[in-house]
Amino acid sequence: MRFENKVALVTGSGRGIGRAIALRLASEGADVVVNCFRKVTAANETADEIRAMGREAIVVKANIGELDELNRMFDEAEATFGGIDIFISNAASGTNKSALEQKPKGWDWTMNINARAFLFGAQRATQMMKDRGGGYIVSLTSDGSQRVVPGYIITGASKAAIDTLMKYLSVELAPLGICVNAVSPGLVATDALQYIDALSDGSVLPRAVQATPAGRLATPEDIAGVVAFLCTPEADMIRGQIIVVDGGFSHQRVNVIEGLDNIF
Numbered sequence: 001m002r003f004e005n006k007v008a009l010v011t012g013s014g015r016g017i018g019r020a021i022a023l024r025l026a027s028e029g030a031d032v033v034v035n036c037f038r039k040v041t042a043a044n045e046t047a048d049e050i051r052a053m054g055r056e057a058i059v060v061k062a063n064i065g066e067l068d069e070l071n072r073m074f075d076e077a078e079a080t081f082g083g084i085d086i087f088i089s090n091a092a093s094g095t096n097k098s099a100l101e102q103k104p105k106g107w108d109w110t111m112n113i114n115a116r117a118f119l120f121g122a123q124r125a126t127q128m129m130k131d132r133g134g135g136y137i138v139s140l141t142s143d144g145s146q147r148v149v150p151g152y153i154i155t156g157a158s159k160a161a162i163d164t165l166m167k168y169l170s171v172e173l174a175p176l177g178i179c180v181n182a183v184s185p186g187l188v189a190t191d192a193l194q195y196i197d198a199l200s201d202g203s204v205l206p207r208a209v210q211a212t213p214a215g216r217l218a219t220p221e222d223i224a225g226v227v228a229f230l231c232t233p234e235a236d237m238i239r240g241q242i243i244v245v246d247g248g249f250s251h252q253r254v255n256v257i258e259g260l261d262n263i264f
Contacts (some may be wrong), residue, residue, distance in 0.1 A: 002232050004029035007081040009125070011064055011117070012091025013037045014043035017188060018138065020220030021088055021221070022057075023047055024228050031056040033077045033084070035091065037063050056081075063201060064091055065112035067120060074124040083132050086231050087125035089162075094155030107154055114158035122180070126173055129251040134177025136231035139166050140223075141182045141242060163242060170240030183228045183239055186246020187216040189217040214247030242246050 003025055013022040014036035022032050023046065032050050034057055036043035045058045050057035060076050062069040077084055093113045095106040118139050129135030144152045145159035163182060172178035183202060187208050209216055226245050229235055 001029035002228070003086070006030045006085040007077070007083065007211070008034070008086035008088065008231075009033040009035070009077050009084045010088040010090055011121070012037070012216055013088075014039045017185065017220045018090040019046050019222050020224040021090060023049060024221070024224035025086065025088075025231070026050040026055045026057070027163055028084065028228065029055070030256050031081060031126075033057075033073070033081070034059045035064070035073055036061055037091070050110055055231060060262050063113075064117040064121065065093075065109060067116075070117055070120060071124065074128070075119070078128060083128035085129060085135045086138045087121060087129075087135070088227060089121055089137070091117070092140065092155070092158075094152070094158070096151040096155075097153075098151060099153045106210075110154045110158050111161070114155070115161035115165065117203055118162055119169075122165075122169050122173075125180060126176065128175045129178055130246070134179075137169065137173070137178060137180045139180075139182045139229050141166075142185045143184060143186060143244070143246075151223050166242075167202070167240045176237060179230070179236055179239060181240065182242045183223060183226055183230070184242050184244045184246075185218060185223045186244065186249040187217050188223060189219050208249070212247040212249045213251065216247065218247055 008025045008030045010018050010022045012018040013034045022034055026032050034043050039063055047057035047059050056082050059075045060099060062073040063068045077216045091113060094110045122137055125137060139162050141159045141162050144156040145163050147154060166180055166182045173180055223245055226243055230238065
């Protein structure tokens with residue numbers, strides 16, 4: 001049990017990749033703070049699954065784009081568990097519009113939830129971790145931070161900010177015994193991707209699989225496995241790195257043109 005007696009806080013962990021991460025950490029012994037913004041029922045179901053494993057879990061409904069709510073989430077984690085050892089910054093949002101269609105409200109919304117919450121969440125996490133001998137911070141980013149994806153400009157900018165923040169944090173927090181890294185999923189087999197495929201002609205998923213050298217899309221559990229590894233002593237010499245988990249899809253993108261650019 002690699003995470004026995006450890007406490008993990010995973011933002012956006014009611015469903016999708018965040019849920020898979022929360023369940024993976026719990027399956028290896030961690031107690032978990034489950035965070036959601038709107039989907040409270042899903043978050044409670046995640047927490048129930050964690051408790052069924054014999055671990056403790058609390059659900060904190062909070063819009064982490066608001067600093068008061070972000071701080072309340074950490075306050076509840078500290079009040080319940082006395083601190084945390086693992087902070088996974090997974091929750092994300094964005095507006096799918098071109099540059100000329102963007103509005104200041106969309107910019108603030110996306111940057112606050114994606115980038116600002118990561119920085120100030122890391123500050124709160126550090127305060128708790130340094131008194132526990134260190135810890136692990138992992139942020140979730142995306143290929144859109146490095147490559148132009150249509151309609152992804154603000155989300156891409158926020159992910160690029162996450163990438164930079166992660167690298168700075170990895171250096172500044174290292175003396176405190178805190179390891180900081182990022183995971184960049186490619187196309188992941190989630191309900192959201194199934195929904196997008198259903199709205200199209202049904203060819204998106206088959207073409208995505210065909211373009212992935214591994215022969216299948218990554219699953220939320222694949223992402224969770226890599227995140228969990230980055231939170232172990234075996235990964236202590238991995239610092240400030242972005243680990244891409246996409247089955248080799250990014251190397252084959254030159255062969256994928258129509259339709260896939262809009263589903264990141």
